[in-house]
Amino acid sequence: MNRIRHGFCEDQYTRGEPVLCDPIEMPFVGLVLCGALREDVRDAQGERRLFALTFAGELLSPLGPQRIGGQLSALEETVLLTCDRTGFDALVADIPHLRLNLLHLLQGQIAATHRWQTLLGRKSASERVASMLAWFHARHGGKDKLLLPVNRAELGQMSGLTLETVSRQIHALKKAGVIAVPQPTHIHVLDADALHALTGDAPARRAA
Amino acid sequence: MNRIRHGFCEDQYTRGEPVLCDPIEMPFVGLVLCGALREDVRDAQGERRLFALTFAGELLSPLGPQRIGGQLSALEETVLLTCDRTGFDALVADIPHLRLNLLHLLQGQIAATHRWQTLLGRKSASERVASMLAWFHARHGGKDKLLLPVNRAELGQMSGLTLETVSRQIHALKKAGVIAVPQPTHIHVLDADALHALTGDAPARRAA
DNA sequence: CGGCAAGTTGAGCGGACTCAATGCATGTGG
DNA sequence: CCACATGCATTGAGTCCGCTCAACTTGCCG
Incomplete structure (x- = not known):
């Protein structure tokens, strides 16, 4: 030892x-x-x-x-x-x-780098924001409540978007009922499947 | 041995x-x-x-x-x-x-991955094309004549652009006198410094 | 000559950015 | 307690870059 x-x-x-x-x-x-x-x-x-x-x-x-x-x-x-x-x-x-x-x-x-490269190279703004939230969600063990550790501007820096666009896309997800946003840094994932579907990634392979 | x-x-x-x-x-x-x-x-x-x-x-x-x-x-x-x-x-x-x-x-x-991530996340179309050409140029030992091993569509796939945009940006570089394009896949780098300046990267550090 | 692939060029559209105003908490001093 | 400042988020209006779609050119090979 x-x-x-x-x-x-x-x-x-x-x-x-x-x-x-x-x-x-x-x-x-x-x-x-x-x-x-x-x-x-x-x-x-x-x-x-x-x-x-x-x-x-x-x-x-x-x-x-x-x-x-x-x-x-x-x-x-x-x-x-x-x-x-x-x-x-x-x-x-x-x-x-x-x-x-x-x-x-x-x-x-x-693998993580490759995901970011795909995000930055090929995804739309809505897919980028959905992807970031989905990743955070998965990395936090799938718990419904997410506490974003960074503000909108920093989310934008990671995803190659402006803070306004990040804000608009989060609003769109909220309006679509995929997430709830009781506070700007508190995200509740209401429909993880829908969130994943909006990331633009291939659907997870189901067991045959 | x-x-x-x-x-x-x-x-x-x-x-x-x-x-x-x-x-x-x-x-x-x-x-x-x-x-x-x-x-x-x-x-x-x-x-x-x-x-x-x-x-x-x-x-x-x-x-x-x-x-x-x-x-x-x-x-x-x-x-x-x-x-x-x-x-x-x-x-x-x-x-x-x-x-x-x-x-x-x-x-x-x-390091190479990071460069691509910067390219895909933050660069404009003209900077992306200039960056790709500058990288190819450097990786070929700085020789003036470049033979592109891929077509416009594939350049676009790497850089997250469409083939039309790649074509337009190459045309712009040609019109600016930075490169010459005797054939679509043959690129002559006429002004490597100008090409690097157009990549949007920080200028190389000069010896003090 | 015809056919095909790659490239170029143009017209128009739309999504993301820029700029700006407003909302909304939190803190701070009178 | 109120007035004000500050930081972050939201929302709106307008612009522009890059995409889409389409026509056309060029080169190559039969």
Whole structure:
């Protein structure tokens, strides 16, 4: 167990606090135990824009945030379990059972990237907003009540839309009865199937 | 040297020939020695669309093509050096330094993905076309003459535009004197700096 | 010559953006 | 408590970019 624990580190962050990505002692894998992280990137004009969110229970790839100037910070009270290179190697050596396989992790990251690429390249505004909400919904375990951790402008930054368009599309979903919006940041998913249908993605394959 | 060579394989493909990605004996890393590969994905409607190109001298990540239904095929006479899991493991065991190279490879893939995400999310049609041409130009070593391996429709599939818009933007670049187009698939880059300026990317950092 | 595929060009439309005004909470000081 | 400021969200009006649809050109191969 010592070897397994060695190289692990559990850190707590408060709302807005940046997550240090020391290039020397770079964390190798990170697991968000509770809370949520945001990743900002700088665009061509040097502006910071929201790029991605990481929710509780999700993994940070060794190559995700440390890419081109990505800046991680906590959206709320967040506990992050990081595992450096040594710890990760020990873990993989001791517990092959854990499919905490680096390749599977990276594959998941690439799959997520592909979904974003499809969203940004081919989807309409309504499909983009529906997709984002559906993803948040799924990533929160399918619970009906969603608490959006970001405002309309930041939703727009992620999805390549303006804040006004995001607002209009959320309004359209509300009017269609797919969601309820008691407060701007509180979303109730009333019809998850309809929401998924509006994402423009292929329907989930049913068991034969 | 024997152990290092073990698990490597050099294959030749003709134009249009699919590259097999056997899940059992999945190639782990691939290097395009000459020629070019295309990667197609299926969209929500089940249509095949061009997703990415890999030129000579470039690497295929172990997670790139084997992702969600990606289909690799040769665009022309292509020689692909592949290295399966066994070979790669042997290589890593013998040369621990190489593991770093795998991370660098993946990092490069992620950087490329980020560029596409920026292109699809934030760029105008003219910037998208300029970016694609500038990338092809850079990836071909900065030679003035470019031979586009795909048609207008496929350029549009990669960049999220229609073939008509691609055609119009190429025409605009030609009229601006940035490129010359003796034939539809032959592009001469007349002013690489102007082309880069039109990509909408931040200017390359000059040495102070 | 005809037929086909790829490319170009034009006309018109519509969706998303821009700009601007308004609503609606929350906070803050008199 | 009220008046005011502030930040976020919503809503409206107008514009423009890129798409759709269609006609036409160009090059290639039979």
